Amino acid sequence: MTKRTLGVSVYPDHSDLATDKAYLATAAKNGFSRIFMSMLEVSDGKAAVMAKYQDLIRYAKGLGFTTTLDVAPNIFDQLGISYQDLSFFAELGADGIRLDEGFDGRQEALISYNPQQLNIELNMSNDVAYLDNILSYGANQPFIFGCHNFYPQRGTGLPLDFFNDCSERFKAYGIETAAFVTSQVGKIGPWNVNDGLPTLEMHRDLPIDLQAKHLFATDLIDCVIIGNAYASDEELAQLGRLNRYQVVLDVTLCEQIHPVERTILLANQHVRRGDITDLVVRSTDVRKKYQQAANPQNNCSHDFERGDVVIGNDGFGKYKNELQVVLAPHHDDRKNKVATVPATERFLLDYLTPWAKFKFVAIH
The missing domain is CATH 2.40.100.10 (Cyclophilin-like)
Known part of the structure; x- marks a missing residue:
């Protein structure tokens, strides 16, 4: 059984490095330990990307964070890197990558044996036998994680019953899971539409601590991540005070x-x-x-x-x-x-x- 954790999201291609660092420092003081870091919008060259992300991830590691990079196939093409060689992400200091898009199961299983021992995080927000398929190809299961999507457009988040069904597929295998809550003040996300960044539609307008209480209460989610940046100091403090193991x-x-x-x-x-x-x-x-x-x-x-x-x-x-x-x-x-x-x-x-x-x- 995995101990429950809290995470924040940062978007280095839409934000200021010093502001990101200050945000992470405040989050660390409130007991946050995971970072979801988006690389879906990279527009600089490989050297510039390396310098910016490496600096931020090293700083985060010094605060005790683990970092997962959200990546898509176009980023690999843009940076001239391959799914068969994840050394670039290891050099950045990342602990894992999240596959924004899936493959055929065989490919994901192979990637999970990367020599850099990066965690491979899978999209949980589909109620199909995606995980079963990957594991059937002999995936390196200790390095397989699950993380739901977030939904910037109002009205497009997951309904609760569907969320439960998707999540239960991962929990049945003992895979560590994550889902997103939304700050009510954060304005930064990956795209130019940002009506909040929750996983569950029912959470979009709720106080952030109530969203997190609910995710933990389902007993299906191990890590609650704030999807948008930047949550207020009070929101970070509310989540930091939250009892992660029983309903209060x-x-x-x-x-x-x-x-x-x-x-x-x-x-x-x-x-x-x-x-x-x-x-x-x-x-x-x-x-x-x-x-x-x-x-x-x-x-x-x-x-x-x-x-x-x-x-x-x-x-x-x-x-x-x-x-x-x-x-x-x-x-x-x-x-x-x-x-x-x-x-x-x-x-x-x-x-x-x-x-x-x-x-x-x-x-x-």
């Missing part, structure tokens, strides 16, 4: 929340029971931990909607101080409403599967 739900607290309820809600590791119900997500360990703590009925409404968080009050007998996340509307005077998950985040409740670990953080 934002909640707005109810004014009448009791001190014991606040502690139960915010200061505990929650686990969904394995014997699940459609009505609520049940976190039951806390009721045992706080069974002696009084918790009178509060004056909030006891009509609950999906996304409300409730805790059993003194009238709930042995279930007093059990925490529940509401999945379906219902009424129950024995439960106190203590918080609400924002409407924009409620789709994450679908990822609270049996035995899922989850936490809360108060936003107001």
Whole structure:
């Protein structure tokens, strides 16, 4: 199982070297460790390309980054290099190349044995037996990675079901995977259309931390990469603070929340029971931990909607101080409403599967 990582994208042919370096330095401070570096728009000669990319990649390596170069066949032709000799990319200091366009499977398998031991990153955004074909030709599997596309044009990103199907093909083989989220302020991408650079269309207008929460929650993506440049310092910090291994739900607290309820809600590791119900997500360990703590009925409404968080009050007998996340509307005077998950985040409740670990953080 691969540890989860964060990445940024830079576009040296559309940006300033000093600005790129400053951006990478800030990203490194926030726990980012991967770079997606586009070479799809190279227009300078080989020597100029070597100087510019080598400088930036060496600087990045000093900050602890690994770098994948996004390449296409026309770049090989333009620079006079061959898929049978990847030494040029190794001299730049790259750790891998992403094949923007595929071949016949046999070719990719052969490339994966390159003597420079560069990783070969494959396009994940097709629900076909592309990976199976490559592996059937005896590919060097430890050097095969997967990365989804991003989509600069509004309305062209992947739908969730299709994304899941594509990603599951790679996860079935234990291949490391990556996908893109979009900064809401970044303006730089590979092309002259830039409506954001997410993989999933549903992410295009969402806050960047919610996009990343979702990708990690799918349990299909190992690395979340910001597709456009430059994300704001606050966006980088938000992703740096993100828990990559369990869902942490934002909640707005109810004014009448009791001190014991606040502690139960915010200061505990929650686990969904394995014997699940459609009505609520049940976190039951806390009721045992706080069974002696009084918790009178509060004056909030006891009509609950999906996304409300409730805790059993003194009238709930042995279930007093059990925490529940509401999945379906219902009424129950024995439960106190203590918080609400924002409407924009409620789709994450679908990822609270049996035995899922989850936490809360108060936003107001």
